[in-house]
Amino acid sequence: MSSITQKLVSVEKVTESKIDQVDFDNLVFGKQFTDHMFECDFIDGSWQNPTIKPFGQIMMSPAAKVFHYGQAVFEGMKAYKDDNDKVWLFRPHENFKRINKSSKRLAIPEFPEDFFFEGLETMLNMDKDWVKKGEGNSVYIRPFVIATECGVAAAPSSEYKFMILLSPVQAYYKGEVKVVIAQSFSRAADGGVGAAKAAGNYAAQFYPTNLAKEQGFQQVIWTDANEHKYLEEAGTMNVFFRINDTLITAPNNDRILDGITRKSVISLAELEGIYVEVRRITVTELIEASKDGSLKEIFGSGTAAVISPVSAFSYDHKTYDLPKIDDSYASRFKSKLMDIQYNRAEDPFHWRHEIK
Numbered sequence: 241m242s243s244i245t246q247k248l249v250s251v252e253k254v255t256e257s258k259i260d261q262v263d264f265d266n267l268v269f270g271k272q273f274t275d276h277m278f279e280c281d282f283i284d285g286s287w288q289n290p291t292i293k294p295f296g297q298i299m300m301s302p303a304a305k306v307f308h309y310g311q312a313v314f315e316g317m318k319a320y321k322d323d324n325d326k327v328w329l330f331r332p333h334e335n336f337k338r339i340n341k342s343s344k345r346l347a348i349p350e351f352p353e354d355f356f357f358e359g360l361e362t363m364l365n366m367d368k369d370w371v372k373k374g375e376g377n378s379v380y381i382r383p384f385v386i387a388t389e390c391g392v393a394a395a396p397s398s399e400y401k402f403m404i405l406l407s408p409v410q411a412y413y414k415g416e417v418k419v420v421i422a423q424s425f426s427r428a429a430d431g432g433v434g435a436a437k438a439a440g441n442y443a444a445q446f447y448p449t450n451l452a453k454e455q456g457f458q459q460v461i462w463t464d465a466n467e468h469k470y471l472e473e474a475g476t477m478n479v480f481f482r483i484n485d486t487l488i489t490a491p492n493n494d495r496i497l498d499g500i501t502r503k504s505v506i507s508l509a510e511l512e513g514i515y516v517e518v519r520r521i522t523v524t525e526l527i528e529a530s531k532d533g534s535l536k537e538i539f540g541s542g543t544a545a546v547i548s549p550v551s552a553f554s555y556d557h558k559t560y561d562l563p564k565i566d567d568s569y570a571s572r573f574k575s576k577l578m579d580i581q582y583n584r585a586e587d588p589f590h591w592r593h594e595i596k
């Protein structure tokens with residue numbers, strides 16, 4: 241028996257890196273990609289030929305089912321570089337489990353764990369110069385799955401493509417976020433696909449979010465589809481409300497994406513002795529708390545922006561401003577999380593994963 245582990249993923253390297261053509265100080269989020277990409281196909285009932293190859297176009301039939309029935313799911317993760325040039329992931333097993341949970345909901349076959357980690361880690365090693373040191377710099381990782389079978393009959397595809405792209409990014413949001421609370425549109429409904437990171441969930445949000453933007457707001461906080469009474473989550477982020485010194489966030493259900501940043505914030509808050517209530521919160525309660533001054537903060541949590549403080553919210557055409565406070569929970573959690581992600585602080589929950 242050989243003691244050398246057989247490699248599962250085949251590798252085709254670029255002949256010349258394009259890294260010198262990239263202006264790392266002026267990156268547009270998600271526009272630029274590293275030299276390589278990971279690709280694996282589901283054919284004849286199994287995932288096969290996991291390959292890392294030069295980043296480039298893919299060929300598909302215009303009749304591929306993803307274009308007609310939207311069978312597509314994705315993930316969002318980041319790789320961080322510490323001061324000693326080590327590259328780290330943050331809770332990557334959570335992303336792996338979640339993409340398979342999303343896939344299952346959309347009748348997509350689950351992806352093997354060894355292909356995922358060998359593909360991702362090998363590629364991050366190959367493209368590690370694209371992961372820049374320094375505050376806010378990272379490589380955004382985009383795993384996704386699409387239905388590739390040719391044919392417009394409305395049935396699940398028999399063929400799929402799993403890919404991972406790497407995109408060097410700087411800090412996501414430059415400023416604060418003003419939000420509109422949804423009163424007629426919905427992001428997700430009971431029994432639907434809201435808890436899956438399904439591509440179509442985003443398509444459904446663009447129009448109502450554009451309406452909010454026309455009024456000077458950046459994002460929508462979605463409410464429950466039945467009554468538009470309970471606050472659920474934002475477009476790409478879970479939401480936290482701080483009333484006095486208590487942190488409140490909606491419980492996970494089949495309309496809400498189970499965010500990894502969200503559950504990390506809850507763990508860090510509990511470690512710090514901050515009281516966290518995971519419960520439903522109504523729009524009425526939020527407005528009352530804003531009026532009596534007990535509402536101190538609203539912030540979003542998600543991989544891309546880590547923590548996004550909300551500066552105002554609008555409901556029924558009235559705008560409610562949040563107070564400006566020193567030592568906010570938002571800034572505290574943001575620096576705590578980033579200190580762990582960039583290997584600058586202790587990692588009490590063993591969330592970091594080193595790329596060796």
Ligand SMILES: *Cc1c(COP(=O)(O)O)cnc(C)c1O
Binds near residue numbers: 500
């Ligand atoms: C990805 C996503 C989040 C945030 O999840 P993280 O794991 O924290 O990045 C929140 N809400 C929605 C709808 C999402 O798609």
